[in-house]
Amino acid sequence: xxxxxxxxxxxxxxxxxxxxxxxxxxxxxxxxxxxxxxxxxxxxxxxxxxxxxxxxxxxxxxxxxxxxxxxxxxxxxxxxxxxxxxxxxxxxxxxxxxxxxxxxxxxxxxxxxxxxxxxxxxxxxxxxxxxxxxxxxxxxxxxxxxxxxxxxxxxxxxxxxxxxxxxxxxxxxxxxxxx
Numbered sequence: 001x002x003x004x005x006x007x008x009x010x011x012x013x014x015x016x017x018x019x020x021x022x023x024x025x026x027x028x029x030x031x032x033x034x035x036x037x038x039x040x041x042x043x044x045x046x047x048x049x050x051x052x053x054x055x056x057x058x059x060x061x062x063x064x065x066x067x068x069x070x071x072x073x074x075x076x077x078x079x080x081x082x083x084x085x086x087x088x089x090x091x092x093x094x095x096x097x098x099x100x101x102x103x104x105x106x107x108x109x110x111x112x113x114x115x116x117x118x119x120x121x122x123x124x125x126x127x128x129x130x131x132x133x134x135x136x137x138x139x140x141x142x143x144x145x146x147x148x149x150x151x152x153x154x155x156x157x158x159x160x161x162x163x164x165x166x167x168x169x170x171x172x173x174x175x176x177x178x179x
Contacts, residue, residue, distance in 0.1 A: 005026060008120060011027055011029070012025070012119075013025050015171070021043035022041070023040070023041050023171075024040040024041075024042075025039060025040075025172040031123070034091075035091055036089065036091040036134075037091075037169060038088070039088050040087050040119065041085070041086045041088075042085045043084055045084075046082075084106055085104070086101065086104045087102045087119065088100055088101050088102055089142075090165045090169070091135075091165070093131065095148075096148055097147065097162045097166075098135060098138075098147050098165075099145070099146045100139065101142055101145070102122060102141065103115075103118050125138070126138075
């Protein structure tokens with residue numbers, strides 16, 4: 001996908017984080033200068049680890065009979081691994097950070113052409129709109145939207161969101177510099 005996006009003037013840089021997730025960034029040089037990038041995250045997690053975490057929660061939460069494990073309900077064995085692929089747009093400007101959730105998929109393999117098209121369309125949307133209208137346009141194509149402004153009453157969460165987005169932008173710039 002990297003070569004196809006490069007033909008359209010889009011950088012596509014990837015790395016594997018400390019948890020084993022594959023993180024990729026797509027952007028034009030102008031987008032990066034403006035503090036806007038597309039983030040593709042692909043990760044796999046073990047449901048047994050998830051079960052251990054939920055056992056801790058079960059100690060404090062009473063689960064009704066309707067919310068039993070799928071294995072008990074339909075006799076299927078629990079999956080060996082669960083997958084998640086997400087595409088989002090993150091941006092920061094004037095101390096305000098945004099994350100627009102665009103795409104999420106739980107299949108083990110998402111067709112690369114789907115991801116290519118989503119990324120290409122997002123870059124086109126971002127570069128085809130002015131900075132003032134962009135948040136509204138991105139919100140109209142998003143399934144989830146989060147802004148650091150949403151946490152005005154919670155400075156710690158607001159700060160964490162700003163740091164997370166700043167870290168992604170710095171990582172993308174660092175990957176580009178290493179190239």
